[in-house]
Amino acid sequence: MRLLDVGAKMKQQFSPSATALLYDRHAAQMYRTALAVLGNTQDAEDAVQDVFISYMRTLPQFTDENHEKAWFLRSVVNRSRDLLRRRSIRSHFSLEEATDLPADTKEDVSALFEALSQLPEKYRTVLVLHALEGFSVEETANILNAGVSAVKMRLARAREKMKILLKEEI
Amino acid sequence: MSQRYADAYRSILPPDSLREKVLSTSDVPATQNNKGRIVMFRRFACLAACLAVVAAGVFVSGQKPQLQVNNEILSSVPAAASVPFAARRSMTQPVGLVLTTDSRTELSVQGGTMNIFSTDTQLLFENVTQCEVDADCIILLQPDAANNTVLQVNGRGLPAAYTLFADENGNYTLTRE
Numbered sequence: 426m427r428l429l430d431v432g433a434k435m436k437q438q439f440s441p442s443a444t445a446l447l448y449d450r451h452a453a454q455m456y457r458t459a460l461a462v463l464g465n466t467q468d469a470e471d472a473v474q475d476v477f478i479s480y481m482r483t484l485p486q487f488t489d490e491n492h493e494k495a496w497f498l499r500s501v502v503n504r505s506r507d508l509l510r511r512r513s514i515r516s517h518f519s520l521e522e523a524t525d526l527p528a529d530t531k532e533d534v535s536a537l538f539e540a541l542s543q544l545p546e547k548y549r550t551v552l553v554l555h556a557l558e559g560f561s562v563e564e565t566a567n568i569l570n571a572g573v574s575a576v577k578m579r580l581a582r583a584r585e586k587m588k589i590l591l592k593e594e595i
Numbered sequence: 596m597s598q599r600y601a602d603a604y605r606s607i608l609p610p611d612s613l614r615e616k617v618l619s620t621s622d623v624p625a626t627q628n629n630k631g632r633i634v635m636f637r638r639f640a641c642l643a644a645c646l647a648v649v650a651a652g653v654f655v656s657g658q659k660p661q662l663q664v665n666n667e668i669l670s671s672v673p674a675a676a677s678v679p680f681a682a683r684r685s686m687t688q689p690v691g692l693v694l695t696t697d698s699r700t701e702l703s704v705q706g707g708t709m710n711i712f713s714t715d716t717q718l719l720f721e722n723v724t725q726c727e728v729d730a731d732c733i734i735l736l737q738p739d740a741a742n743n744t745v746l747q748v749n750g751r752g753l754p755a756a757y758t759l760f761a762d763e764n765g766n767y768t769l770t771r772e
Contacts, residue, residue, distance in 0.1 A: 452609050452613070452614070452617070453609060456613065457607050469609075470612075470616070473609065473613060474613065474616055478620060526603075526606055530602075533599055533600055534603045534604065537603060557601055591597075591600070
């Protein structure tokens with residue numbers, strides 16, 4: 426009975442155009458984050474799709490756009506972590522089939538993702554959200570449901586490791 | 596992290612096929628919709644299976660052997676309580692008991708013998724002091740005149756002993772030990 430109710434709610438409130446709007450607003454960040462955590466394009470696509478399905482099932486109410494963005498990012502990080510645990514994915518980045526990037530950009534992306542794959546997942550995720558996606562430390566902490574000090578510590582360690590891995594000043 | 600890497604990272608976009616997949620998900624009628632629904636169904640299925648196992652366990656464990664005389668279930672009377680019956684009969688006459696069971700049940704008797712009949716009156720065991728049955732049966736207990744007669748019933752690991760007494764008036768009493 427409960428499932429039917431959820432279905433009816435979905436049909437009423439979740440139109441394809443609403444899906445498209447949400448997708449355009451959040452999918453790129455979600456996909457990149459999932460790709461950085463999981464290391465392969467197929468799993469990243471699965472993670473993003475699963476989050477949208479979850480959204481359509483539960484239709485959470487958001488107070489504002491930041492709340493909405495944080496929900497989608499948090500969900501995709503959690504889903505990616507689930508997939509990582511369940512499939513024992515060894516992160517190795519292969520972007521050949523997924524991107525139409527120019528050659529030099531592709532080279533940078535490959536180097537970056539190769540370095541990210543050497544980091545523990547908890548360092549990788551904070552670095553991606555803060556340094557690459559541009560979230561503040563507080564927003565990153567909120568997305569990851571972690572403390573601000575923990576995020577700062579992980580960021581510092583992630584930066585140190587990336588500095589060595591990318592052989593550059595970060 | 597250098598801007599070069601950040602820019603390269605942000606140039607990554609999801610493939611168009613993903614957009615189509617997500618959008619097609621929202622077109623599908625809710626009842627056929629998604630993996631989450633399957634997961635939910637599996638959870639309910641697991642829960643139902645667990646409940647069925649528990650219910651079966653409770654039901655089966657409730658089917659312990661029952662011994663009846665004169666329509667009274669002896670195994671349900673409190674331990675050490677007596678059930679008088681079959682007044683004015685000789686101690687050497689057989690005593691009829693009904694055993695209700697659906698599992699392997701060991702029967703043994705001391706101070707007498709027994710004949711076991713199926714519920715359709717087929718003789719299963721004749722003048723034995725011990726046997727095993729796995730279905731309802733009728734026990735004709737033949738006491739020795741000189742001894743108290745003790746019938747032991749052991750099914751589903753729940754042993755019970757019943758002692759048959761006769762008073763001076765010829766009344767029987769079965770006492771559950």
